[in-house]
Amino acid sequence: MQPRLNHTWEDIEARLESKGSPPGLIEDFKRCIDFHTFAAPGLLVGVFMVDQALELLNPPEGEKIYAVCETTKCLPDALQVIAHCTTGNHRLRVIPIGKFAITMNGPADAPYVNGIRVFVDGDKIERYPTFALWYTKDPLFDPRTRGIDLIDEIIDAGRDLLSHERVRVKVPQKWPWKSAICSICGEMVPDNLLVDGACTDCRSQSYYEKVAY
Numbered sequence: 001m002q003p004r005l006n007h008t009w010e011d012i013e014a015r016l017e018s019k020g021s022p023p024g025l026i027e028d029f030k031r032c033i034d035f036h037t038f039a040a041p042g043l044l045v046g047v048f049m050v051d052q053a054l055e056l057l058n059p060p061e062g063e064k065i066y067a068v069c070e071t072t073k074c075l076p077d078a079l080q081v082i083a084h085c086t087t088g089n090h091r092l093r094v095i096p097i098g099k100f101a102i103t104m105n106g107p108a109d110a111p112y113v114n115g116i117r118v119f120v121d122g123d124k125i126e127r128y129p130t131f132a133l134w135y136t137k138d139p140l141f142d143p144r145t146r147g148i149d150l151i152d153e154i155i156d157a158g159r160d161l162l163s164h165e166r167v168r169v170k171v172p173q174k175w176p177w178k179s180a181i182c183s184i185c186g187e188m189v190p191d192n193l194l195v196d197g198a199c200t201d202c203r204s205q206s207y208y209e210k211v212a213y
Contacts, residue, residue, distance in 0.1 A: 007151050012039060015155045025051055032081045041134060042074030042100070044154045045161065049075070049118045050082045052159050053104040056116045067104045068169065070097040070119075079104075093172070100135075105169050112168045121163040128153045128161065 009030065016026050029047050036043045059065060067085040069076045069092065076094055079085045079102060085092040105115030125132045130149045133141035143150075154161070180191035184202040195203060 007039060007148055009033065009039070012044075012151065012155065015152060019155060019158065021158075028082050032078050035081045036074070036077045039151065040074045041131075041150055041154055043077055044151065045100070045120065046075040046078030046102075047082065048154075048158050049102055049120075049162060050078045050104075052162060052164065053102060053116045053118045054083065056118075056164060057104055057106065059106050064091060064107050065104055066091045066107065066169075067102055068093045068095060070095055070099040070101040070103075072096050073100075075100060075102060103167060103169055108171050111171055111173070113171055115167050115169040116164055117167045118162055118164045120161055124161055124163070128157050131157065131161065 012029065012033070013026060016029060025047070028051065029044070032043055032047050033039045054065070057065070065083045065085055067079045067083060069079055072094055076092065079092055083104065085104075087094065099119060101117060101119035103115050103117040105113045107113075120135065125135055130141070130146050131153045132138075133146070134150050141150075175192055177190040177192040179188050180194055181187070182189055182194065182199040182202055183197035185199065187199065187201075189199045193199060
């Protein structure tokens, strides 16, 4: 019989319960895993991160939350599911700095707003050897033999992998704009996104190539 490579939800739920996790947090894990479609290690860490940031921020019930995510990997999904911050509702900015970190804050009319930044602390991960191997992309980490241990370590560690700091967040300003025509492709775009009359797509930053039919 082949060894099991992944935890089931029942495994994760039971381990969270054994650690004394509150029902609301367990439900957040369930919703995030369902949304992400599998229990990715980064997603599980992200649930703990968002939970800690919200606790420290302590927003009034019903207040809109805004977030910045410093990686595209897994972490944005925890923000979307738990805090309802999405790129579509303009409450989530994903800046691919490459750090496993988030910042969350409430609404603001000023250029700056106080927020909470939560991040995986490199000085703490050595307490969890399997996580350290995975997080640093050490070739000694083999998901086929250590994947279950990794998930167990993440759940057992919880917030112990994390640190936080209070920060001042620059609030993106909303500038007025009107539609304009790109001088190269002829398509309509906001005028404040044109540079020398050309859109981003035409300034050698296109993500696609046109094909002939």
